[in-house]
Amino acid sequence: MANEIIPTNEYPLPKDSYAAFDAISLRNLIIERLNNQGILTDQNYIGSNLASIIDIISYSFNTLIYYLNRTSTESMFTEAQLYENINRIVKLLDYKPIGYQTSTLVFQCSAQGFGPGIYTIPRYSYLNLGSTAFSFNEDISFTFSETLGTAQLLQDVSNKKLLYQGTFRENPIHTAAGDENEIVVINNNTALIDHFNIDVYVFETDQNRWVQYSNTTTLYNEPSFARAFEKRLNSDLTYEITFGDGINGRKLEQGDRVLVYYLQSSGTAGVVGPQSMSVASKQVYSSANFQNILQDTADNVQFISNNQLTDLFFENIVGSTIPKPIENADSIRKNAPANFKSQYRLVTKQDFQTFITTNHSTFINDVRVFSNWDYVGKYLKYFNDVQVSPSTYRQILFNQVAYADSCNFNNIYICAIPKIARTSTYKRLLPAQKELLLSDIQQLKTITTEVTFMDPIIKAFDIGLETVNGEIVVSDRDFCRLEVVKLNTSKRSAKAIANDVAAVFGSYFDPTLMSLGGTFDHSGLIGELLSIDGVDRLVTRRMDTDETFNGLSLYYWNPSFPELDKKSITNNFTLLDFECYYFEGLSNILNKIDIVETTSFV
Numbered sequence: 001m002a003n004e005i006i007p008t009n010e011y012p013l014p015k016d017s018y019a020a021f022d023a024i025s026l027r028n029l030i031i032e033r034l035n036n037q038g039i040l041t042d043q044n045y046i047g048s049n050l051a052s053i054i055d056i057i058s059y060s061f062n063t064l065i066y067y068l069n070r071t072s073t074e075s076m077f078t079e080a081q082l083y084e085n086i087n088r089i090v091k092l093l094d095y096k097p098i099g100y101q102t103s104t105l106v107f108q109c110s111a112q113g114f115g116p117g118i119y120t121i122p123r124y125s126y127l128n129l130g131s132t133a134f135s136f137n138e139d140i141s142f143t144f145s146e147t148l149g150t151a152q153l154l155q156d157v158s159n160k161k162l163l164y165q166g167t168f169r170e171n172p173i174h175t176a177a178g179d180e181n182e183i184v185v186i187n188n189n190t191a192l193i194d195h196f197n198i199d200v201y202v203f204e205t206d207q208n209r210w211v212q213y214s215n216t217t218t219l220y221n222e223p224s225f226a227r228a229f230e231k232r233l234n235s236d237l238t239y240e241i242t243f244g245d246g247i248n249g250r251k252l253e254q255g256d257r258v259l260v261y262y263l264q265s266s267g268t269a270g271v272v273g274p275q276s277m278s279v280a281s282k283q284v285y286s287s288a289n290f291q292n293i294l295q296d297t298a299d300n301v302q303f304i305s306n307n308q309l310t311d312l313f314f315e316n317i318v319g320s321t322i323p324k325p326i327e328n329a330d331s332i333r334k335n336a337p338a339n340f341k342s343q344y345r346l347v348t349k350q351d352f353q354t355f356i357t358t359n360h361s362t363f364i365n366d367v368r369v370f371s372n373w374d375y376v377g378k379y380l381k382y383f384n385d386v387q388v389s390p391s392t393y394r395q396i397l398f399n400q401v402a403y404a405d406s407c408n409f410n411n412i413y414i415c416a417i418p419k420i421a422r423t424s425t426y427k428r429l430l431p432a433q434k435e436l437l438l439s440d441i442q443q444l445k446t447i448t449t450e451v452t453f454m455d456p457i458i459k460a461f462d463i464g465l466e467t468v469n470g471e472i473v474v475s476d477r478d479f480c481r482l483e484v485v486k487l488n489t490s491k492r493s494a495k496a497i498a499n500d501v502a503a504v505f506g507s508y509f510d511p512t513l514m515s516l517g518g519t520f521d522h523s524g525l526i527g528e529l530l531s532i533d534g535v536d537r538l539v540t541r542r543m544d545t546d547e548t549f550n551g552l553s554l555y556y557w558n559p560s561f562p563e564l565d566k567k568s569i570t571n572n573f574t575l576l577d578f579e580c581y582y583f584e585g586l587s588n589i590l591n592k593i594d595i596v597e598t599t600s601f602v
Helices: 023-037 049-071 083-093 155-160 288-297 329-342 349-359 372-385 394-402 431-441 474-479 494-508 522-530 586-592
Strands: 108-111 117-121 126-129 132-135 140-144 163-165 167-170 183-186 193-204 209-215 228-233 239-242 257-264 281-283 312-315 364-370 411-418 450-453 457-463 480-486 535-542 548-550 554-557 566-569 579-583 593-597
Touching (some): 140 155, 155 431, 183 193, 329 349, 349 411, 349 431, 372 411, 411 431, 474 554
Parallel strands (some): 480 593
Antiparallel strands (some): 108 312, 117 140, 126 281, 183 239, 228 239, 364 411, 535 548, 554 566
16 A cells, blocks of 8 residues: 555646746645645645645745746856846956945145144045035145245145045944954945945954054955955945955954944035035044044144144035946946956056956046057157157156156056046046056056056047148138038928937037047948938038038047148048047037028028
């Protein structure tokens, strides 16, 4: 009897039918099958042991199906689309996704009323502009010399430091249990913690003092005594701060206390425009714990007080940068393999470019890295071709004096375009931004290379038509206009068509999307203009000579020496790797567009 096989009912189901079951439907199916067998009856009585077991199985199955649907197609790095899944997968590569990056601000600082000496603005001090604050993320020292009561511009502060939007917050104190690779969690999961402004301090009981720990890309490379930590943004937007195990990085001892300070951003609401900081109030950051930290981590430093901070004057010629959200799945998929190949060292051009675009995307729009051979054979050759001496070009002289060493054959040249507002006139990196790049790169570059900068060659576009003799006079662009010939059958107004044409130019020459090198797609621009409803064709006309060109003709020139580097553009062409472009007078493009009826066109 024990070997007797009890027949069961067959349920022919398609392969994907599991997705149609939820907890209730599975529970009902189990009860139905037990009833059909006629052996047990307790399944029909709520509260019975068998009914409880069926409920547990059904709801566990429902939970498993949920995770199966979420992860069955997300198990591979190349296929994962959900952020939480790819965040988990790249942990195997020791890749740490980049979190939110707040906006930064370049500023000018002057002081008045100080006696001669060296003064220091304490870290986390901030400038308050209503509900928007900008903070210092480090101690800022400056030297004040005796003057005749006039304000003194603090060059070292203005040209080398940045302000970061937001205010610093203090995480609750964590008392260490003494475990290996102990973890401290920042539970503020608003996604507005600035990824690169998280500072960690440990009160070491055996030293009886606070010590600042440094952030490292991986503890694996750290010696046993290194006061270092790793940070990682998890898929739930919490940060994990991981300490060493005594072999790779110092292990926390039982009773050690950990304090974490992080910069809390206001998001896009914290973006400010030019000339906005002159009326800001100033405040020195203070808390009971922080005062003890300052005393232990800064020796023989004369910190300024709140009253002295009011004697510092801040101005910003340009507005703040736009904040950057947390790294998405596509960005992780692109950057994780490159990061793994570099092994946290900057050796190849791609290593430098990936590091800069990943870690400084708040103020970097695009970047190219050049070797010394590229610099001489391409960049300096450009000046030779247009017959301009590089020694007379101000940007080359500044970069050589400020950043290059006396030996030029081992240089790595960084050519970058900053993120700018549509109305900004600044299209090159400012000194403080360059200083931040240098300080971060120095830690990872090879010892045999030196890093310096080469500023991009910025070209201007405008509507322009060369004379019948083939001459190009850049100032003649004031006489050139784009005539948009309207279809006879179109009912659209001339104003609506002109606005659409201006919108195409605005998106095509969007200054916030400037990039280096590539191809200028003239035919693509023509195609977008001709696709506008009501447009028949385009004509470029010189109003002074009435010469015309059937299509769109543009002037393209270098504003630094317009008479030496200029050309007329009527088709596609390739830019040099260090060139970028913008449209001159883009905000007034409507004034250069005429809508012409077909019947009136000559």
